[in-house]
Structures are given as C-alpha cells and as structure tokens.
Amino acid sequence: MEQLTIKTSTHDYPVVIDQGLRFKLKSFLNKDYPSIYIITDSNVAPLYLDDVYNALKANYHVSYSIVPAGEESKSSRVYFDLMTQLIEAGVDRDGLVIALGGGMIGDLAGFVAASYLRGIDYIQMPTTILAHDSSVGGKVAINHPLGKNLIGAFYPPVAVLYDVETLQTIPFQEIRSGYAEIAKHSMIHTPPFWEQIKPVTLDESLSDATLIRDLIHGINVKAAIVERDEKEANIRQFLNFGHTLGHAIESELGYGKMTHGEAVAIGMLFAMELSEQYFSVTLPIEAFHNWLKRNDYPLTLPRLSVNQLMTRMKRDKKTKNQTIKMVLLKTLGEPVIIDMEDRSLRQQLEAFLEKMVIR
Numbered sequence: 001m002e003q004l005t006i007k008t009s010t011h012d013y014p015v016v017i018d019q020g021l022r023f024k025l026k027s028f029l030n031k032d033y034p035s036i037y038i039i040t041d042s043n044v045a046p047l048y049l050d051d052v053y054n055a056l057k058a059n060y061h062v063s064y065s066i067v068p069a070g071e072e073s074k075s076s077r078v079y080f081d082l083m084t085q086l087i088e089a090g091v092d093r094d095g096l097v098i099a100l101g102g103g104m105i106g107d108l109a110g111f112v113a114a115s116y117l118r119g120i121d122y123i124q125m126p127t128t129i130l131a132h133d134s135s136v137g138g139k140v141a142i143n144h145p146l147g148k149n150l151i152g153a154f155y156p157p158v159a160v161l162y163d164v165e166t167l168q169t170i171p172f173q174e175i176r177s178g179y180a181e182i183a184k185h186s187m188i189h190t191p192p193f194w195e196q197i198k199p200v201t202l203d204e205s206l207s208d209a210t211l212i213r214d215l216i217h218g219i220n221v222k223a224a225i226v227e228r229d230e231k232e233a234n235i236r237q238f239l240n241f242g243h244t245l246g247h248a249i250e251s252e253l254g255y256g257k258m259t260h261g262e263a264v265a266i267g268m269l270f271a272m273e274l275s276e277q278y279f280s281v282t283l284p285i286e287a288f289h290n291w292l293k294r295n296d297y298p299l300t301l302p303r304l305s306v307n308q309l310m311t312r313m314k315r316d317k318k319t320k321n322q323t324i325k326m327v328l329l330k331t332l333g334e335p336v337i338i339d340m341e342d343r344s345l346r347q348q349l350e351a352f353l354e355k356m357v358i359r
C-alpha cells in the first residue's frame, strides 16, 4: 500500500493506492455518514458497483446513480438529473458522495458534491489510469458546449482511494489516454522522468510494476504542485501543459470523439514545437512523436477551422485580457507560462495542423 497526504486550505486528505481497496471501504470512512450516494457510469457499474455497495450496505444507507459512460455525461443535463436524484434520495448535509469511475465521473460527481446543498463530502475512487491525475487536486467541473470544464470549482475530496486492481479491466485506448497525462507529468517535473516513460510500450507487455511505478510518480508530481498552488494562481498552470490546444480540439470535435489524453498528447506536441521556436532550444519532439506513434495514439486530425480553435483557446481558463497563455518548456522539466501573440500563434497552429492532416 502507498499512501500520501495532500494538504489543502480547508483540510488534509489521504491518497491511498492499493489492490482491492473497494472491499475495505469502511475502514477509510472517518465519519458516521447517515447516507452515502455512489455515482458511477454504465461501464464501471457492472464491474465494481456491487463490490462498493456490498462493502458499505451493512453499516450505511447506500444509494446510487449510474450515468451513461462517456465524456458527453459531463454535462449540465446529467448534472441536474443527479441533483434531482440526490434530493429525492433525501441526502442531507452530512451525506457522502462516492465518485466511482474515471475522470469523467470524478469531475461530474465532484461538482455535484461541491454544489449540492452548497457542498457535501465526497470520496474519489478512481478506476482509470488517467484518474491518477483527475482524482487528486480538487478540480471538479462539467463541460459547456463552448468549452471544457467551464463550469466548476476547486473542491478537494475527503479521500482518494485508488484501487489499482480495477485498472485490469480498462480498454487499451484508455491506457493510452491515461499515459498521456503521465507523460505530461514526466516532462513538467524537475527532474524530468521522460526517459523512464520513453521505453514504455502500452500493450500486453506493460507490467503491473511499471504501471504502478509510473502512476505513483505522476501522483507525486501532481500532489506536490497542487499543495503549493491549490487554486491555480501560478505553478498549477504547468499541469495544463498540452491542454490549451488539447481542450480546444476535444470541444471542437465534439466531446467524446477523441479521449482527453489523446487530445492532450497532440496539444503537448504543439506546445513542444512552439517551445523550440520560442526559446531556440531542442526538445525530444521526435522521441515523443515516435513514442506516440509506437503506442497507436491518433496523430492525424480531420481538417479543423483554425479560427474556431483560436476562439476556443481564448476561452481557456488561463486566458486573461484576451491573451492566450500557453505552457511551454524552456527545457525538459522547466515549464513556463507564456502570453502568446494571436498572429504568430495562429500561423504556427496552421502549420502544425497542416502536418497533422497529412501525416
């Protein structure tokens, strides 16, 4: 078992990483909750809902909702339906929400918990690799058709219980998606650990030991950053490496058409190219590109409108005074936030997308 504690402005919470945690939930509940409400999705429910429900039902009043799997459920409609279900179930201010699933569920259920009755406790139970990132740090949100995560809060959970046994059932595309955020952590951290990720192949040969090593490394990077800058006043923006374009691609294509990690991977490639030009440095772009290719990441895009992408990037939460900010790398492990000038960003984006279309 691995455990760390995250300090926030309101409380500290544990991140526990172990096999089979879903069977031992009771021992991690530090309050006598009158009701527990599990929120999960239609892929995770048949696999793990019973285990979680059965681990609690003898001691607590437990209810649940199952939302359709997929990014489209991180929506105002599903959010509102969940609110209705919690009200009808009579969950009060002493209730607990359990977010059982990947980052979609963590963000959605976390935002439900943050806003229901002005905020009740919630536990993150991540079940994807990507959720090593989303379950830590307290960013919760739903999407708006105009942009990703535009409606949300900083609202830390009371615990993150990462039962890594659940990762055995995730499909390959989701292994890829999650490893993109691990690669992100490997490149923004000092010292960088990209050299550790570079040889990893995301197929049957990926061992549990490698996966757990990389997950723990990623979680430690994330934890260290969010502890120092919980509300993203400064260095937390580094965690947005690859996201300025990645989020624009996700929303422009339509939520769920490309996974979050796949879109962020493309965004990282673009940010690396911009970094090389901006700082006249050499980054391991070719090695990263080869890694993405070897692991079957999508490296082509349909022809997208550069105007639309620019408009979407302007709606990014880092934007101030209409100036798009990008996380660039001065060198591997040394991220910086740069105000981008529209004209040159547009030109570089056009050139980048042209390569993505024909590659």
Ligand SMILES: NC(=O)c1ccc[n+]([C@@H]2O[C@H](COP(=O)([O-])OP(=O)(O)OC[C@H]3O[C@@H](n4cnc5c(N)ncnc54)[C@H](O)[C@@H]3O)[C@@H](O)[C@H]2O)c1
Pocket (backbone or CB within 6 Å): 041, 042, 043, 044, 047, 069, 070, 071, 074, 101, 102, 103, 104, 105, 107, 127, 128, 129, 130, 131, 133, 134, 135, 136, 137, 138, 139, 140, 148, 149, 166, 167, 168, 169, 170, 171, 174, 177, 178, 181, 259, 260, 261
């Ligand atoms: N809050 C944050 O800090 C943060 C960080 C990174 C990403 N995110 C958000 O996270 C979301 C992406 O998360 P995700 O990649 O986990 O997507 P997801 O939650 O949609 O899960 C991906 C797919 O895997 C399925 N699944 C989940 N766990 C499974 C399991 N154990 N076995 C089999 N199938 C399983 C899901 O049903 C879904 O189909 C995006 O909305 C992104 O914006 C948030």
Ligand SMILES: O=C(O)C(=O)C[C@@H](O)[C@H](O)[C@H](O)COP(=O)(O)O
Pocket (backbone or CB within 6 Å): 133, 137, 139, 148, 149, 181, 232, 236, 237, 239, 240, 243, 317
């Ligand atoms: O925790 C953060 O901060 C991050 O930026 C982590 C990202 O991987 C994640 O996708 C996050 O949801 C993006 O945040 P946003 O503020 O750009 O919506």
Ligand SMILES: [Zn+2]
Pocket (backbone or CB within 6 Å): 133, 181, 243, 260, 264
């Ligand atoms: Zn992300």
